[in-house]
Amino acid sequence: MDTYPQLSGALVESKGKRPSGKLLKNSLGYMVFNSDNIGEGTTNGGVWIASSSAYKGHGINVLPENFKRVVVGFAARRAVKPTWYNAQDNYVRPDINNSKYDEFVNDSLIYSLFDNASYQAAYRNWKNYSNLANFKNKWANQWFWLDIDTVRELTNEYNQMQLYNDTRGDTNRYVAKMVNQTTFSPEAKAVLDIVNKIWLQTLSCRQSAILANETLSLEAWDAGWFQLKQLVKLFPDKNQILMLEFKEKFEILKKKIEDEVYDLNMLSR
Incomplete structure (x- = not known):
């Protein structure tokens, strides 16, 4: 890919002139993997x-062929609580023959979408950046989890025509396809369900948020969790209860993943 944003955050392009990161063709994104x-x-x-x-590099392109390894690597390195005695412990490969491994992969997929270091976002009208062959000024967030038909149905029901129109001619994102094909653990499903409730509840104030801060690209039908959290900050009173519920359910999933990391011998207790 020739032209693409070099990011230092979800919606922040680095001003440096010599980026270390490089985006490959068919890349779903980039994971910084500094240590x-x-x-x-x-x-x-x-x-x-x-x-x-x-921009900083020190990571890997996320591709369909390494996607599961990426989400496992990300979740394992984000979910384990650091202490004075384990902070320098290094990870090793998981025991993929363990009966818990497949569920761990699926838990990691959901975790990777909604962690505080999950900076996946969709961009619109940003310096003509596009990663879709049939669109201009449209950078797809391949980590968006909802099916496009669901988005169309609900944006039409809630009269969010700017979002609805953004779906025209578009197709499901990579992660949405995976979510549709996957049976999740109760802990992962609980996180996904509450996030979907938040997405739906914020739909009624989406247009106001678009007008309030056009830099957030909230007109994108595939806007990611980071962007949705910025919307919630614009209307905190209305969404506070659901966000507290999300934090509770996410912590449960996080603790489960931490235990799975040890059960799969990625770390020693």
Whole structure:
């Protein structure tokens, strides 16, 4: 891919002239992977995911063929709580023959969408950036989880025509296809369900949010969790209860993943 944003955050393009990151053709995004120990991934900002290249590099392109390994690597390095005695512990490969591994992969998929270091976002009308062959000024967020037909139905029902029109001629994102084909654990499903409730509840104030801050690209039908959280900040009173419920359910999933990391021998207790 020739032209793409070099990111230092979800919606922030780096001003540097010599980027280290490079986005490959068919890339779903980029995971910064700065170190392999617990402390770097949790407290030092050494692990995060974006929808385009990361200016700092020190990571890997997310591709369909390595997608599951990426979400496992991300979740494992973000979910384990750092302490004074484990911060320098390094990860090793998981035991993929363990009966818990497949569920761990699916848990990691959901975790990777909604962590505080999940910077996946959709962009519209940003310096003519586009990663879709049949669109201009449209950068798809391949990490968006809802089916496009669901988005069309609900945006039409809630009279959100700008969002509805943004779906025209478009297709499902990569993660939405995976979500549609996957049976999730109760913990992962609980997170996904509450996020979908938040997405739906904020739909009625989406147009107001678009007008309030056009830099957030909230007119994108595939706007990611980071963008949705910025919308919630614009209307905190209306969405506070559901956000508290999300935090509770996400912490349960996070603790489960932390335990799975040890059960799969990625770390030693």
